[in-house]
């Protein structure tokens with residue numbers, strides 16, 4: 247009798263302990279300490295769309311190293327849409343076995359062996375934009391799978407999401423990634439529809455602010471039911487968002503079109519400089535295996551990258567705009583500044599900029615460039631040469647569809 251009573255007590259205490267042990271609380275906060283400066287890497291979509299396979303990814307990783315891009319700071323090799331095969335009878339997703347015969351784990355091992363990181367793409371809806379299986383209803387299972395493969399970055403798209411609320415859907419994948427336990431950068435690709443800059447900073451590390459970029463400098467491509475946007479149109483869509491960005495949480499104006507053959511050398515420079523000024527993720531979207539010298543020089547320019555990667559993490563702002571000529575400033579660490587003179591017009595523009603008279607003030611982040619009391623040394627970020635100080639006014643020209651970027655150092 248006494249023995250039975252003891253057994254009963256043992257049963258109750260263990261079942262209480264068991265139910266307490268099951269009391270798991272979801273964690274809807276992104277992994278901390280990642281993307282403290284804007285992420286740098288490559289993504290397959292802009293150049294290759296659905297034509298992705300393991301050979302391309304391995305060769306791209308090789309090229310990222312041999313071209314000097316890794317050395318310049320690029321880290322992530324991101325496979326966008328269409329890597330997917332089917333789900334198995336238990337619901338686990340597998341890569342397309344024709345395109346990725348060695349499997350994702352082997353590919354991640356390869357990319358890691360080069361000192362780089364591997365990213366994947368999925369979608370909050372039932373299917374991806376390219377019609378592959380989406381993660382809706384499989385979030386925790388997919389996150390576990392990605393973690394077991396050694397994935398480091400997830401771009402999570404927003405096609406086929408009828409009836410879903412963006413904030414909840416992205417929090418679900420964040421909770422799934424947290425439960426899986428492998429730190430991953432989460433790239434929210436919701437196109438800015440539901441103001442991801444408001445709820446995104448705690449949920450993901452970057453969020454798209456607009457629809458897709460189109461490979462042109464200044465045009466709109468109408469696809470009928472949706473539009474994609476040239477480099478200048480995307481730039482204009484960043485207006486009013488800079489207060490939401492900072493270390494670990496960035497506005498994402500989409501991936502780069504540099505080296506994809508439609509922009510002139512000046513336009514490539516303008517695209518890269520403006521993404522640097524915006525503290526935007528620098529995700530190259532070209533064929534890294536076949537780059538000309540001009541493309542490599544733009545993508546690996548140390549001073550432009552330094553502006554982008556500045557640890558202060560403050561997104562730049564438009565200071566003035568007149569007839570297609572814009573002046574942008576970005577506060578940097580140690581009280582330094584970057585400035586870009588962007589010529590969007592069809593003709594050369596003259597600059598006559600008096601540092602002492604201009605009142606450059608960042609009202610949001612409370613910074614002021616005061617060339618009256620401080621003498622800044624000026625460096626041309628493109629030529630990497632010193633070009634005097636703020637004692638004298640700047641008198642020069644910027645060709646049509648080009649940019650002049652300077653760094654002002656105390």
Ligand code: GLA
Nearest residue numbers: 291326327375376403435458
């Ligand atoms: C959407 C995204 C793009 C790309 C494609 C893939 O359009 O915005 O960046 O990922 O889907 O299908």
